[in-house]
Amino acid sequence: MIEVGNVLVHEDIIKNDFVCNLNKCKGICCVEGDSGAPLNEKETEILRDIYPHVKPYMTEKGIQAIEEQGTHVIDADGDLTTTCVDGNKECAYVTWDNGITKCAIETAYEQGKITWKKPISCHLYPIRTTRYPAFDVLHYDRWHICSDACTFGKELGIPVYKFVKEPLIREYGEEWYNELELAIDAL
Numbered sequence: 001m002i003e004v005g006n007v008l009v010h011e012d013i014i015k016n017d018f019v020c021n022l023n024k025c026k027g028i029c030c031v032e033g034d035s036g037a038p039l040n041e042k043e044t045e046i047l048r049d050i051y052p053h054v055k056p057y058m059t060e061k062g063i064q065a066i067e068e069q070g071t072h073v074i075d076a077d078g079d080l081t082t083t084c085v086d087g088n089k090e091c092a093y094v095t096w097d098n099g100i101t102k103c104a105i106e107t108a109y110e111q112g113k114i115t116w117k118k119p120i121s122c123h124l125y126p127i128r129t130t131r132y133p134a135f136d137v138l139h140y141d142r143w144h145i146c147s148d149a150c151t152f153g154k155e156l157g158i159p160v161y162k163f164v165k166e167p168l169i170r171e172y173g174e175e176w177y178n179e180l181e182l183a184i185d186a187l
Helices: 041-057 062-068 103-108 120-124 144-156 165-172 174-186
Strands: 002-004 006-011 070-076 080-082 094-097 100-104 126-129 136-140
Touching: 002 100, 002 174, 041 080, 041 103, 062 165, 070 120, 094 103, 100 103, 103 136, 126 165, 165 174
Parallel strands: 006 136
Antiparallel strands: 002 006, 070 080, 094 100, 126 136
16 A cells, blocks of 8 residues: 555555446446445535436436435445435436436536536545545455456556546545655656
C-alpha cells in the first residue's frame, strides 16, 4: 500500500488495468449483487432531496421500490445502500438504454436537473473504500462480471487509478490526486 495524506491506496489499484466495457457487460454491476450501492450519511440526504428531479427518469418498478422502501435502505449487513428491486439485486435507480444500464441519477445530472452526479461508490467503482476514523483505505474490488473491463483496460493500458481519476478527485481533491501520481511515479 502507499499512503497519500490520510488515505492508504492498495497496490492493486496501481498494478491492475480496468476500463468499463458497457458494450460487453451491459452494466450488469447495477443489476447484480447482494445489495444496493454503498452510501454515506450525507448521500442519503442528497437522495431524499433530489428524488423528485430523478423520478421522471426512473422505471416504474424503480419508482415503486422507492415509494415502498424509501430513497435508500439499510441492508442485511447494517450498511446504508441504494434501494433495490427484484430481491435486492437491481438498483431502483437503474434505467435502460438499448439494453445497457444507465443511472437515472446520472441522467438527471446530465440533463442539468441536479448538481450531484451519483453516489461516490458507483463513481469510484471498481475501487471500494473502507473508512476508519483517522484514514480511508482504497482497495480494488475484483468481481468476475468485470472481466471484460479488465481485458479492455489492459488493451488500452489504463490502470484502475487513471480510470477513476475524476471520482478520486471528486472525493479527495486534485492536489491529493497529484500527490498520488507523484507517489506512483516514485515507485
